[in-house]
Amino acid sequence: MLKKSLLGLGALLLLFPTMAFAADGDPSAATLNMGLNALWILVAAILVLLMQGGFILLETGSTRMKNAGHVAGKTIFTVGLASLVYWAVGYGIAFGGDASEGLNKFMGIGNFFFDPSILAGEGDSYPSTIFFVFQLAFAAVSLSIAWGGFAERAKLSVYLIFTIIFTAVIYPIIAHWIWGGGWLAADGAQDYAGSTVVHLTGAMAAFAATILLKPRIGKFNKDGSANEILGHNQVFTSLSVLLLWVGWFGFNAGSAVSVGEGFFGYVAFTTQLGAAGGAVSALLISWLVKGKADIPTMLNGALAGLVAITASCAFVEPWAAVVIGLIAGVLVFLSAQFFEKIRVDDPISAMSVHGAAGVWGTLANGLFATQKLVDQVGVGKAGLFYGGGGEQLWVQFLSVVVCGAFAFAASFIVLWVIKQVSGLRVTEEQEIIGLDLSEHGTYGYPEALKRAGTNTTSL
Known part of the structure; x- marks a missing residue:
């Protein structure tokens, strides 16, 4: 009976944080609100970080078993490395300094080797520590998206070097432009949770x-x-998509960074509709064109719907969320075919799922953003179909072009330099053997290797 009572009390403390404050007297409404915000943002950050499990399964399942251990291991390693780099440099470039002054319009300068106060300050909506963890999880997701273009052929050393530069400079600069008060934010660019900042980058x-x-x-x-x-x-x-889908509620709804009047619930609602639309339309278009309902295309469609609705989840009505998802599902199918025609090998469909759908999702705000929701969020103007004219659509287009061009050019230059200095790709023999053995000396499926007649103890 005592055990049950203690468990019940613990559950009440978790569900109703106000009880925890009672021991210190009657808290102010602001303190209670801050506590609830902090709890929700931390839960959302955990959901976003757990999306790395989805990326591990997605990249592993979409590639050959001889690379499975490498895929899983390098993901954990790069998330760890990215955490250190983002703490030391990236967060300061994304959110440091006064964004209204001089160079700070283009990149943050401050908060390097971030050393926050241990408690929230007077009047803060949430502790800066929790905001850091939340933003770090976003940076790690963008990095994991990039790995789709490296799959099954890049050296492990390339992952190490690119992680440092991408997390320190490339991603934070774009995050600063739109989320850190930079020049695109001043123009009213609408990207609620990162269709451009995270996914297109x-x-x-x-x-x-x-x-x-x-x-x-x-x-x-x-x-x-x-x-x-x-x-x-x-x-x-399939399991990876489910994990990513669930994690996306932390991604989108968590970006409300407050409990308030429950607006994060509306964001979660439109997120679900967008994802559903993408899954359905992708399956149907593949069935129509190929004569068979293609499961990988359907899975990519669900992710594309999630990517597309990420920018607009707080700005559009339910019917528009469905339309955005439906179009994303068709777009990811056509985009994948296009990249294959121009001989671009994209094993994880990163460019189609996160690139094409990210562009569409960002532009969709310029069409479907409503004045009521714009007022709620406080960013930009209404879209073309809601009396806003073409102004917001132009801002959205500009943000896509500039951010996409910067991310591509900066990444290309970094990788080109690495290629000239030490090379990007493993040898032909190593690629045929698989990265598990050639890069790590072990095998992700050791039993399968034994059945093939190879002595693993000598590797």
Whole structure:
């Protein structure tokens, strides 16, 4: 009975944080609100960080089993490295300094080696520590999107170097432009949770990598026709999409960074509609064109719907969220076919899911943003279909072009320099053997290796 009572009390303290404050006397409404905000943002940050599990399963399932251990291990390593780099440099560039002054319009200068106060200050809506963790999780997601362009052929050393530069400079500069009060924020650019900041940035880095690394062995024939290199586990990819879908509620609804009157619930609602629209339309278009309902296309459609609604989840009505998702699902199918035609080898469909859908989702605000929701969020103006004219659409277009071009150019230059100095790609022999053995000396599926007759103890 005592055990049950203690468990019940613990649950009440978790669900109703106001009880925890009672021990220190009657708290102010502001303190209670701050506590609730802090709790929600931390939960959202945890959801976003757990999306890395989705990326591990997505990249592993979409590639061959000889690279499975490498995919999982390098993801954990790069998230750890990115955390240190973002703490030391990236956060300061994204959110440091007064964004209204001089160079700070283009990049933050301050808060390097971030050393926050241990408690929230007077009048703060949430502790800066929790905001840092939340923003770090976003940076890690953008980095993991970029890895889609490196899959199955990049050296481990390239992951290390690119993680440092991407997390220290490339991603934070774009985050500063739109979220840190930079020049695009001053123009009223609407990107609620990162269709451009997170997804397009990662996709353009992936695009640069695919160009410089060139296609995997056996992907394209001499006549330009493509061979299908199947992923080894469709169950992994399906589970990955579910994990990412759930994590996306932290991504989008968490970006409200407050409990308030429950606006984060509306954001979660439109997020679900966008994802659903993407999954349905992608399956139907693949069925119509191919004659078979393609499961990988449907999974990519769900992710594309999530990517597209990420910019607009707080700005559009429910019917528009469905339309945005439906279009994203069709777009990801057509985009994947386009990239294959121009001989770009994108094993994880990063450019289609996060790039094409990210562009569409950002532009969609310029069409569907309502004045009521714009007033609620306090960013930009209404879209074309809601009496705002073309002004917001132009701002959205500008943000896509500038951010996409910067992310691609910066990533390309960094990777080109690495290629000249030490090389980007493993040798042909190493690629054929697989990155598990060639880069790590172990195998993600050791039992399968034993059945193949290889003595793992000597590796």
